[in-house]
Amino acid sequence: MTATTPTPTPGRASASAARGGSRWTSRGAVYTVLVLATLYSVLPLVWLLTSATKSVGDFSTTSAFEFADWNLAANIDDLLAEEDGVFLSWVRNSLLYAGLGALIGALVCAACGYAIAKLDFPGRRLLFAVTLTGVLVPTTALALPLYLLASELRMVDTFWAVFLPLLTNPFGVYLARAYAEAAVPDEVLEAARVDGSGELRTFLTIALPMMRPGVVTILLFQFVAIWNNFFLPLVMLTDPDLFPVTLGLYQWSTRVTQFPQYNPLVITGSLLAVVPLVAAFVVLRRQWRSGLATGSLR
Structure with a gap:
């Protein structure tokens, strides 16, 4: 007499699989993952804010997320006075690199993406394939x-050694090409050409306004990437007057073990360095929303 094992019916198996799948995709599980991701993103900023209020001695007497006697104003004064106010020079350099580089780079990417998407010329597919290849190459490998x-x-240790390479962004070209393909109708371009508009005028007056949300997105990506750029200035620059804020704070951080008074300066400088990124995101986000609303009314 042999024992037979019951075989699960298809309906029962699918029901158990559905229960197992709903366990991982339930609202509570999704909220838990979102809360953990939020904490992972916010806690470093909270630590930066609490640490910027501490003096040198407070780091050994307070916990990581505990506010001290609120020495933030004194730390900012010391930061701005250190080495004859070189921190302000670093911030100015970063604003110049990131602001001007993001603006010109976004226009270059928009023009390249529009040309690949809407103009018919020999080698267009090959050029787009090379662009996709450039997306896969890490920037550190190009340093x-x-x-x-x-x-x-003979451009090493000059402004142009850092600024010019930042004007190219293969991912920005890819994004601009995808947005131009979807947002700029071929009929509008043909009508402009029939009316005698040249290609440059057509791009600037017709295609570029239609691509505004995509261009703003590229501009935001460019600004954040250039502001956080570290390795290229590290390779190219030796003059502290040309340092961006990332490289300048790194130079100070290497002195912390020997000179602990640099610790509050580095942390306070890092906190202030986040402010332009937050401001740029808020401003460009508003413009992005207005561009999307304008495009929906056309």
Whole structure:
């Protein structure tokens, strides 16, 4: 006499699978994941804010997320006075690199993406394939070739050695091409050409306003990437007057073990360095929403 094991019916198996799947996709599980992701993103900023209020001695007498006697104003004064106010020079350099580089870079990416999407010329597909290949190449891998090229052109330790490579962004070109393909109708371009409009005028007066939300997105990505750029200035620059804020704070952080008084300066400087990024995101986000609303009314 042999024992037979019951075989699950298809309906019962699918029901148990549905119960198992709903366990992981329930509202409570999703909220838990979102809360953990939020804490992972916010806690470093909270630590930065609490640490910026501490003096040198408070780091050893207070916990990580505990406010001290609110020495933030004194720390800011010390930061701005250190080395004859070199921190303000670093901030100015970062604003110049990121602001001007993001603006010009976004326009270059928009023009390239529009050309690949809407203009018919030999080698267009090959050019787009090369652009996609550039997206896969990490920027750190290009630092040494860029340094050798800048050395040949005698541009090392100059503003242009850092600024010019930041104007190209393969991902921005890819994003602009995808947005131009969807947002700029071919009929509108053909009507403009029939009316005698040249390609440059057509792009500036017709295509670029239609691509505004995509261009603002590229501008935001460019600004954040350039502001946080560290490795390229580290390779190219030796003059502290040309340092961006990221490289300048790194130079100070290397002195913390020997000179603990630099610890509050580095942390306070890092906190202030976040402010332009938050401001840029808020401002560009508003423009992005207005651009989307304008595009929906056309």
